[in-house]
Amino acid sequence: MFGLFKKKQPKRDITFTYEALGVDMHSHVLPGIDDGAQTPEDSIILIKKMMEVGIRKIIATPHIMADYYRNDATSINNALAVLKAELQRQGIDVEVEAAAEHYYDETFESRIDRDELMVIGGKYVLFEFSFISKPPTVFPVIQKIKDKGLQPILAHPERYPYMSLDEYKMLHSWGCLFQLNIISLTGYYGRETKKLAEALIDNHLIDFTSSDMHHPRHAAAFQDALRTTYAEKLLGGEYPLRNSMLL
Numbered sequence: 001m002f003g004l005f006k007k008k009q010p011k012r013d014i015t016f017t018y019e020a021l022g023v024d025m026h027s028h029v030l031p032g033i034d035d036g037a038q039t040p041e042d043s044i045i046l047i048k049k050m051m052e053v054g055i056r057k058i059i060a061t062p063h064i065m066a067d068y069y070r071n072d073a074t075s076i077n078n079a080l081a082v083l084k085a086e087l088q089r090q091g092i093d094v095e096v097e098a099a100a101e102h103y104y105d106e107t108f109e110s111r112i113d114r115d116e117l118m119v120i121g122g123k124y125v126l127f128e129f130s131f132i133s134k135p136p137t138v139f140p141v142i143q144k145i146k147d148k149g150l151q152p153i154l155a156h157p158e159r160y161p162y163m164s165l166d167e168y169k170m171l172h173s174w175g176c177l178f179q180l181n182i183i184s185l186t187g188y189y190g191r192e193t194k195k196l197a198e199a200l201i202d203n204h205l206i207d208f209t210s211s212d213m214h215h216p217r218h219a220a221a222f223q224d225a226l227r228t229t230y231a232e233k234l235l236g237g238e239y240p241l242r243n244s245m246l247l
Ligand SMILES: [Fe+2]
Pocket: 026, 027, 028, 101, 155, 212
């Protein structure tokens, strides 16, 4: 009940942008192929919001998920072509590429075996776990990706409540990189996710950060994240983020 009387903290001013980051490498801005933008108009709204806060290059990563979004190189490249045509029609000058966010389901390993992964920057494999249950046999899969000469990146590690910081330290030591959704720092996904996001940053476990933008509420949170002290920690120049290597 004391919370009722707690004085609301004034919002910090925005004093920096994503200009130093340059690249957003996790978003769902390709139209009509997953739970992100549904039309090219939706895509443009999100892309303009990213550009307003300093993003110069966007690597769109639609879901590849056996049960829900059966995307492959063809569906993803087709959606990319639709979006690029609309950007050109509207005279919007931004670099857009496409890869994918691979879901760690029973088909993931066979996709690796069959060289069907959609990779970022020629070598990075963005993948996500279930939000509910811990996946079995992670180490051999990480190793399998590395044996292909590719580099695994786990998307939004702060969003899996069944994982501990110690497990993340181990996963990172195996060569799995981590991508933080920067909007987690605003409390967008709740307090526990925010706390884990901050702990991952404090332990120098974050390699990439991005928006994971699906819709305009994410765009608003992406801007709002710039008010947080932890975003300043990540983007201030001291933290060894790798986004700019993808420019
Ligand atoms: Fe995503």
